[in-house]
Amino acid sequence: MNFGLIIIGDEILSGKRADKHLAQAIKLLGDRGLSVAYAHYVGDDPERITATLAVALGSGDGVFSFGGIGATPDDHTRQCAARALGQELALHPRARDLIYERMQDIALENGHPFEPKRSDNVHRLNMGMFPASADIIPNPYNKIPGFSCRGIGGGAVHFVPGFPVMAWPMVEWVLDTHYAQHFNRTQWTEMSVIVMGAMEATLTPLMEEIERSQSVKVFSLPSVDHPIYGRHIELGVKGDAALVAPAFEALKSGLARFECVLGPELVRGTK
Numbered sequence: 001m002n003f004g005l006i007i008i009g010d011e012i013l014s015g016k017r018a019d020k021h022l023a024q025a026i027k028l029l030g031d032r033g034l035s036v037a038y039a040h041y042v043g044d045d046p047e048r049i050t051a052t053l054a055v056a057l058g059s060g061d062g063v064f065s066f067g068g069i070g071a072t073p074d075d076h077t078r079q080c081a082a083r084a085l086g087q088e089l090a091l092h093p094r095a096r097d098l099i100y101e102r103m104q105d106i107a108l109e110n111g112h113p114f115e116p117k118r119s120d121n122v123h124r125l126n127m128g129m130f131p132a133s134a135d136i137i138p139n140p141y142n143k144i145p146g147f148s149c150r151g152i153g154g155g156a157v158h159f160v161p162g163f164p165v166m167a168w169p170m171v172e173w174v175l176d177t178h179y180a181q182h183f184n185r186t187q188w189t190e191m192s193v194i195v196m197g198a199m200e201a202t203l204t205p206l207m208e209e210i211e212r213s214q215s216v217k218v219f220s221l222p223s224v225d226h227p228i229y230g231r232h233i234e235l236g237v238k239g240d241a242a243l244v245a246p247a248f249e250a251l252k253s254g255l256a257r258f259e260c261v262l263g264p265e266l267v268r269g270t271k
Helices: 021-030 044-059 077-085 093-110 119-128 164-179 200-213 241-256
Strands: 003-008 037-044 064-065 089-091 129-131 135-138 146-150 156-160 190-198 219-228 229-241 261-269
Touching: 003 021, 003 164, 021 164, 037 044, 044 064, 044 077, 044 156, 044 261, 064 164, 077 089, 077 129, 077 146, 077 156, 089 093, 089 164, 093 119, 093 229, 119 129, 119 261, 135 164, 146 164, 156 164, 190 219, 190 241, 200 219, 200 229, 200 241, 229 241, 229 261
Parallel strands: 003 037, 003 064, 064 156
Antiparallel strands: 089 129, 135 146, 146 156, 190 229, 190 261, 219 229
């Protein structure tokens, strides 16, 4: 199954804030033997958000959408999700209860009586207005939930806040609750070597040969101005740990035909 990300907010695209979600999503998925297939960055433009969500909902993928689910004028994600689904927004009963719990907690912390009909508390209920078919995602930080919507293609979009302290535990809950059957617990390994001064075009036939004969993926990461190695290629193989070592030996044997100058060897992987 493919997993994608949608990261929403003008503040990311303007540079006011640096995105932290992509790197963390790679880690959270990677810890479960999964990977990020794609990531889209979208500003606070309702039409663009709606179009992006419509594609995600029809993709059949598991997609995590970060940001824009609050109740301020620049938060459009809940409304856009409803439009993409062709549904109305409705106050989710469990979300309502959780928001009330949060408001009661705040009143207690401040030594004030809880006033559910006070205008600002009534406004907070907007954070529980989700597309009619939505299911909630629990928020362990402050109880204000996110939500999930299923698409016609069999996938789903999972909507979480833009705040990392809230979003990341919610992503973990979604993965462990809804996608455990897709986890790949097989040990994954990546082995590579620094190849000095070579051209990718020259080495491409060898890369194709390794992929044909070995059950691994071959990768090539060229660099033209590395401070230590100068122009070089990090050439390697990745996949099931049991298969990577022999494939890597085959790759190095093939490099001998080109009389390449080899640098350090690198190993990365899961435990």
